[in-house]
Amino acid sequence: MNTWKRLASTVLLAATTLLIPSTASGAPAAADVRADVDIRAGLATVGDTAVGVNHAIWDSQLGTPAVSGLLKDAGVRMLRYPGGSYADIYHWKDHTAPGGYVAPDTDFDTFMAGARATGAEPMIIANYGTGTAQEAADWVRYANVTKDYDATYWTIGNENYGNGHYGSAWEADDHADKSPKEYASTVVAYANAMKAVDPTIKVGAVLTMPGNWPDGIVGAGDAGTWNQEVLTRAGSVIDFVDVHWYPGGGTAAETLTKPAQIQDAVHLLQQQIQRYAGREIAISMTETNVEVGRNTQPGALFLADVYSGLLAQGVFTVQWWNVHNGLGTVSEVAGQTDYGDYGLLSSGNCNADNTVCQPPLNTPFAPYHALSLIGDFARGGDQFIGAGTNNSLVSAHAVRRPNGDVAVLLINKDPDAAHTVALNYHGFTPSAATPAVATFANGAAGVTTAPAGTAGAQTLSPYSISLITLRPERTDGVAPKAPGQPAATVTDRTATISWPATAGGGKYEVYQHNGGAAQLLGETTGTSLTVRNLEPGRRYTISAVARDGAGRLSPASPPLTFTTGTPANAACTVTFRDTNDWGNGYVGQIDITNNTPNAIGNWTLTFSWPTAWQSLNSGWNATWTQSDRTVRVTGDSPLAAGASTSAGFVGSYSGPNVLPTVFTLNGTVCTSA
Structure with a gap:
């Protein structure tokens, strides 16, 4: 987070508050909503660091027993330090942040004492903006050799794409070269120096979340986007990637629609990691919050939805910004006073003329209570299910x-x-x-x-x-163990899925995830299954379960997501390209080739936007129309045998920009190149 703009106050007054429970009961009314829950659709398993929050050096409550107790009660298991943009001006040895504020009587050891009292693992941000690899390596030595803190997770910098390279500058960066290439090169140097001290640590690099600025933008002189450049050049030395997500929204209602974007955003990020780093790399989400209703119920609802959605997709930690932040613009949201404060807990401060004051210091705001529910809900070892x-x-x-x-x-x-x-x-x-x-x-x-x-x-x-x-109704006997991680060999219409055998199962069943109720794709007594009649270019997520002779069902396997291809030798070939992106829109080009020996006189190419937040603005070299999510491109002239043609357009998006992959020419599915 850009703490230069968002830190409202560091003057904190001492106080605590008690949570007073109430009770409610009663028979439910007639149902107007259907919910499905399916244990056969296995998603990610919750890790020990799943529930996290940021803790900053300008917070005078850093590491206090009152705060540590509240965070522990909420189930917080990871704390990030030293906090947002301050990380790129902070020097741990003398506990200074030139140009910023550091709370008195605090230091790194104060933070670590609070983390231990909370029962939380630290995530430490090494200073990229104004620091050096040697400074970071010395910090690792102090933490893990001198003090034996066993601090595992270390990120190199914070939001370093905000250094002015893309036209907006809030992050300190003393490097003459502000490019992602330079950041990646320096990450390699940091990782090598830090792991030379302690090879067991995990080092993370800063990426941008798909759908958030500057995702999709190629800066001047760069070969690719920030994520592409960093992953290509530093992907071999890092252990995780670090992203932030402030999806915005002009109203509370709009903000609360944003969690629907999570599955696509994480999928795109995983695709980028695999494409540019060539391997799987873990994902951390170390900052998220809202712009409307930060301290009131919209913030709480957003927190519960986002933590759940991200953890279900395999993000290993989700961290709210922030423990304390300070008074902002005061408003009323859903009948409650909202102090415009990004903190989970009240800072207890007032505005300049003391006409508006927050509740007493450390009073929990609504998102804190949502976090405590998440701490009870998503525990280490639990598996998210459909x-x-x-x-x-x-x-x-x-x-x-x-x-x-x-x-x-x-x-x-x-x-x-x-x-x-x-x-x-x-x-x-x-x-x-x-x-x-x-x-x-x-x-x-x-x-x-x-x-x-x-x-x-x-x-x-x-x-x-x-x-x-x-509790389950049936508790007799011992159910089979969950099958291991499935794998798949995929064509345009078939997938052969296999998985490691598990003990105790008489047969295996394979299910396609479908939001709530999963769809049975087939069953077998072996450890592989070929599924046919799939749709070309469609993303599928599946799980395998084992069932014994008594009908007992195992937990679901880890999920497998795959995307079917398009026909290898179709009558047409289509290439879809994003040629110039500015973060919420782009210029696209479609190249169409007629692979047949005959001319096509009248032709229409059809495709659908993968998400509801994508749209067509205008097009050229053809007649472009859109109905709902379906786009039709009608040729202005015949397409000769073996010939190609191109058409361009301007598209918009307000979330992760998942590009279409399936195109039909006069009803025939084309090969996508």
């Missing part, structure tokens, strides 16, 4: 615990209306006992827990989050 609803105002996430319990997180993003959710389970039968439900409602002082509803139906108050934990 979950979804038929109403965009209600989100559903679910995990299967190692003991067989299933926890479901329901988020009502409707500020005005309650919704009753009918819960449908697949591969799992819950106990008939009334479940205990933990709820955080709009304006509440904290999370309340009480028996409520049934396993099959829950009523959600407006703007609320509910966590329902369910």
